[in-house]
Amino acid sequence: MSPRSYRMGQRQAEVDETRARIVAAARAQLADTGALSLDAVARRADVARATVYYQFGSKTGLLEAVCDALAAQGGMARLAEAFTPADPWAAVDRFVEVMGGFWAVDPLCTRRLRALAALDEEVGRVVADRDARRREGAAVLAARLPAAPADAARLLFVLTAFETYDGLARAADGDLLGAVPVIGRLVRAALGGTAG
Template sequence: MSPRPYNMGRRRELVDETRARILAATRDLLVAKGMVAIDAIARQADVSRATVYYQFGTKIGLLEALCDELAEGGGMRRIAEAFGQPDARRSLHMFVEVIADFWAVDRECTRRLRGLAALDPDVGEVIAGRDARRRAAATAIATRLDAGPLFAPTLYTLTSFEVFDSMAADRPIREATTAIRALLDAALAIPPSPSTLNC
């Protein structure tokens, strides 16, 4: 009997372990030193620079994988459930809850990533792409609510990490959810005036 199936399974396991070690090193260096440098990450993960590139292709690929890991840990897969709610207001509320859980999963790492986005073009590209998805989701929810032209940017702004992080302060970030939902409900209740739309 050929040992090949076992060997392939073990190889896959080693690849997964290496990948996890590189992602952990990326996260740790980002939080501790505020940097995403491939050489430093390779040293921390005890792999070669070539292994990092083999696993992730590019620095942007590594950053995307780190963000995907945060999204998985934060339950972003539930976003489809939020959009699937038959009631548009319930969809809005659940969207805010899902975003809050995502921002809560590793605040220090997210804070570092978003701060570094202004200084590192690769980080900036990844964060801009993620923000564009949230902006598109906010627009879809606003359209479903028939909420007017200012609601989508309001929803996008109020579901930003910076707003959640600031409102929660040193408390669990999920505590900001109720206040943000209340602000959004209030925004829905106030029709925009013509003068506001023209400014």
């Protein structure tokens, strides 16, 4: 390996580490304050504000990176598995399970992010774009269900929302993953399936 290749690899590792530190700072800032100030994130990450802009381009870019980090940690890559079972109810069950795992990654950060979306248009767009993807997935799965009600896609979308998992978890022991079986039963009852 040439010295230049080594330096380039080392530089990339430093860039990746800085990027990860900024995303972690943004998550912590959201969880602690319910707000997202690029100045505050830069201070928390111990970088210049210009570094945040260089890495992410804008507040929206940083928000996207935060959502991507939550998705990666929450196993959203496994969501594709929900669309492969031949049995449509097994597919729906998998969708409910994967969404539960995702929502359980950092409930406080997610709660604050979604609350901020109602107050900040930029945050609202990022959250709405992510929700639109879940809505599309719910529509695909609902269309496969035999004798499902006409509003099956909307019901599946609402029942797999963070707020549904969070509300059920808060009413019980606070464990979002513990809400998965309950939501699975709700989904089957609402969409015409039998208890799973």
